[in-house]
Amino acid sequence: MNQQWQMAAVLVAASLTAAPVLAQNTSSGLSADTRQKLAASMEKGAAYLKQQQHADGTWENHPGITAMAATALLRQTGVPKANALATTGKTLDALAKLAKPDGGIYDKDIPHYITAVSVMALVAGGRPQDKPLIEKGRRYLADHILDEGEGISPSDKLYGGIGYGGNAGVSADIISLEYGLRAMKEADLPANDPAWEKAIKFLQRTQNNSETNDQTWAANDGGFIYYPGNSQIRDTTRSYGSASYAGIMSYSWANVKKSDDRVQAVLKWVRNNYTVDENPGLGQKTLYYYYMVFAKALQATGESVIVDARGQRHNWREDLGRKILSLQHPEGFWVNEDRAEMQDNKVLVTSFTMMAMQAILQ
Template sequence: MKRSLLLSTLLIPAFLTVLTAAEPSLEELTGSGVDFLRNSQADDGSWTAPNRPGVSGLITTSLLASGLTPDDPTVTKALDHLESFVQKDGGIYDPEGNHRNYETCIILMAFEKANKDGRYDTQIKNAEKFLRNLQWDEGEGLETSDTSYGGAGYGSHQRPDMSNTQFFVDALKAAGASEDDPAIQKALIFMSRAQNLESEYNQTTFAGKINDGGFFYTPAAGGETKAGETDNGGLRSYGSMTYAGLKSMIYAGLDKDDVRVDAALGWIKKHYTLDSNPGMGEQGLFYYYHTFAKTLDVMGK
């Protein structure tokens, strides 16, 4: 059930982005996904556990992207459920959980998608302020040379990583931030250091050990990858983080002539597949599809 739910949630926008040439099949696939999600919604408007609003936020955004309106009964119920997680500090999260950045980012994007009449202006504005305060920067006493600088983690004072940071950038863009917004430019500094590319933008100790242009999980606190290390201590690149890095760099205003974008595209061309999450097999496969589709959308592909 959970696997099917996640598949429907992540692949609806993917089909909308990737399969636009197959209109009849697209309509059938989208309709089946929407029907499944309607029928699996709980009475309180949630999907899966009531205290996991991130999943419900993703599903709500997917339904809206599939053509449903905020006034559709399923969507209205979902939005009401998400609104119950708005906190006094502006964040939108389960206070007993450990995913304050993820949940706030995801729900902010759901509210933005539903905000055709300004009904969520206040929630979006407050959530954006909350997220900006989570970013690792001068407010935490960091200098730009620190490998944590510019990143976002699960919550306040938790180690930043690429996954949290890509959602952070996505949410700021949804809230209206421009490519030269200071927070997005700070995130670019962090993400450049999570790329296996030795350059003027990345002079960490592991920058040139692999040098293939892909991205890994985090450069902070000594660095970490979910795809394993090489014998010389290199942090292996993998698909989902490489698409996350490329998408975020485009949001930050970089184009194909930038060495970082060029290197990321080179890695993607070499490892392009929809059969697995490159470097990770089936681990994080639906996450990979989700990020893959969003990146292609940003690139206009």
């Protein structure tokens, strides 16, 4: 699986003498008109997902896409949990059947990723019978953070990371790690578990922050790349959009405070690269994954207006909400014209977009 299987941090205000940062939140900042249109749009997206669902509750013959679609429906704004479970109960049963004795929840391939998104779906479902699977799943993910158990020393650049698992071998990247950390957090992995500190070490080495990154390639714009020494911007170590927002979220999951210099560094990157027209650095590639992490990260900050480095104010909810509305197809789905990273899959992209909308509406 590719990197689009790629939320949260807090943005801080600086003094008047510092560079502009995120404005203080006073309300959601979303107009009533846009809110109403987004709710209707999300309902159309949900209807499309339901139309594409197989009789056994799954989607696309893929457990990862199945878990993502289920989570999008279970988290749909304004829908009672009982109603959502009427659609996704079979889905959760299908995911539960994939559980392994070691705690993993997967079929054959990419076990770390599938376990992470399956845990998130089961948590969203909130069914009591799934609690043991959730607890075992979080332990499986924590145990597969790369460390001495895999022969990886703390000085190794991949230490503390996690990859797709399986045939991917010993690998790690920011997107896989964010999914894993999010699943562990939602599944209530204790804050004192060693996995969090190990993950922070990997995050530091994936961030273009020379103050805290011990890798010689690190620049100092505050953004993130795919994994230490490698960006999705070919042959560079340049920061890019989706990785940077995944970095914000990962620090939050790992209990790093908003006042921490590492968090403030990536917020500088956010100020300098704000846009809803593209995935900064990658253009249209993985655009809808970018929308999801963009919205979830900024929603979690509690901020409604971003003041960029030029002093311009951006109501990100209005900006992204209107953009998403303009991109929905009459049939209710969203799809990317850039087919890279499975963004031609309507179920996957619609799931990403619905999750972005849920963050906008919160």
